[in-house]
Amino acid sequence: MERKYDFLVIGSGLGGLSFALKAADHGKVCLITKADMDETNTRYAQGGVAAVTYEPDSYEKHVKDTLIAGDNLCNEEVVKLVVKEAPAQIRKLIKWGTHFDKEANGKYELAKEGGHSEYRILHHKDNTGQEIQRALSVQARRHPEIDILEHHFAVDLITQHHLGKLVKRHMTDIECYGAYVLNLKTEEVIKILAKTTLLASGGAGNLYSTTTNPVVATGDGVAMVYRAKGVIENMEFIQFHPTSLYNPGESPSFLITEAMRGYGGVLRNPEGEKFMNKYDKRGSLAPRDIVARAIDNEMKIHGHDFVYLDTTHLNEKTLKEHFPNITEKCKSIGIDIARDRIPVVPAAHYVCGGVKVDVNARTWINRLYAVGEVSSTGLHGANRLASNSLIEAIVFADRAAKHAVKHVPDYDFAEHIPSWNDAGTTHPEEMVLITQNMKEVKQIMSNYVGIVRSDLRLERAAVRLEIIYRETEELYKKSKVSLRICELRNLINVGYLVIKMAQARKESRGLHFNLDYPKRIQEA
Secondary structure (H helix, E strand, O other): EEEEEEEEEEEOOOHHHHHHHOOOOOOEEEEEEEOOOOOOOOHHOOOOOOOOOOOOOOOOHHHHHHHOOOOOOOOOHHHHHHHHHHHHHHHHHHHHOOOOOOOOOOOEEOOOOOOOOOOOOOOOOHHHHHHHHHHHHHHHOOOOEEEEEEEEEEEEEEEEEOOOOOOOOOOOOOOEEEEEEEEEOOOOOEEEEEEEEOOOOOOOOOOOEEEEEOOOOHHHHHHHHHOOOOEEEOOOOOEEEEEEEEOOOOOOOOOOOOHHHHOOOEEEOOOOOEOOHHHOOOOOOHHHHHHHHHHHHHHHHOOOOOEEEEEEOHHHHHHHHHHHHHHHHHHHHOOOOHHHOOEEEEEEEEEEEEEEEOOEEEOOOEEEEEOOHEEEEOOOOOOOOOOOOOHHHHHHHHHHHHHHHHHHHHHHOOOOOOOOOOOOOOOOOOHHHHHHHHHHHHHHHHOOOOOOHHHHHHHHHHHHHHHHHHHHHHHHHHHHHHHHHHHHHHHHHHHHHHHHHHHHHOEEEEEEOOOOEEOHHOOO
């Protein structure tokens, strides 16, 4: 089966939906998503979206905060671009029907999070991402030029490789013609050919045993681009959110938004000590990399599995009004946030690297764009500033849409693309092999490539992952394509990239901390 579109969008979060809505005014769009349309990383973003809204905040302050958080590894041109274009994209979100909380006087109520010098986080209670997802999903479903294919999984990008043309790695003449897509209900692989393709497939939190990401976040976009010989960068910078709810057995881990610390919550160790000022003068509002390492250290020092976030000193009524979802979630496991401290633990949260793109979200594969967490724009550097991810996604989706709309008339549909060939394959008889390999990948990454690393740990991870890679590739060749084996394969590809890039960085910077190289290179 074959479908043809002007624009193919892989992913239904903020980046994918906002691109689709803008591109659909200029051509036919197909948007595919591997689960329900609303099951995205965007939906799980609690805190909000950062943008300069009122004085005394300024573009210069937001830029400075971003550069500091990124540990001097950000692209300053990109930071300035995103910060300056953010307000216009916020207005577009509001026009599409997104509601942000307001004060009694009608002004937007702004929050403050770790690393921010001013109150600049627009939010909707403690479920901002869910509100954005709701508004944009409504708009996309209404648009007559957008075909939405839920429960459709992108297996691989279609490039010259599928025409039998050899292309050297990282050559700039690689082109993307669309994707092979698995219909998860019929198990049929279809060809979707497109003049331009946008990757908005989200992150890879499920590399780790504990993550705030939904189960769909398996690094699919990065893995597809890697296999297509595209350019990937900065994968060593995995952000662990300092405060996920400690509730063993729950997956994904429930996020306790950083906004709770911005509102006045304080981190304490199990002995009741406020410990963050030992690590940073900004205390509980230090950037995430510092807070996550501090919590990790306190847990190791005291031999505990968690620390506490204390909000018991705050006004009960306003606390629960600001954080209704967290209130209800904690209540469901017997915690009253106005009277009880909340047990929290770091969890894999965000990939700061990804598919390398330029200022128009173009990848190093022609006709292929990437936005959101799958991309590496240069905004985040070595550590993402809180609430900068949603604004990055919509700013770069806007730039991608403008560029793609301008150039789509230049492209024709590729011809002679072969259909998916699964001759000689069978359904895997032993699903336990896939399940066990998935568990082992998570254990390897969690034990050896987590918040604190070392050369020995990284080498051990590389050796063990290589064994699982060989087993999985052999199984993949024999098996009919399925979601489970593709996700496993993708996570192995992404895990390999994280390990190799971590091994290549002979310093500690931002989210990458190596015991063998505890300082930044220029400080050594």
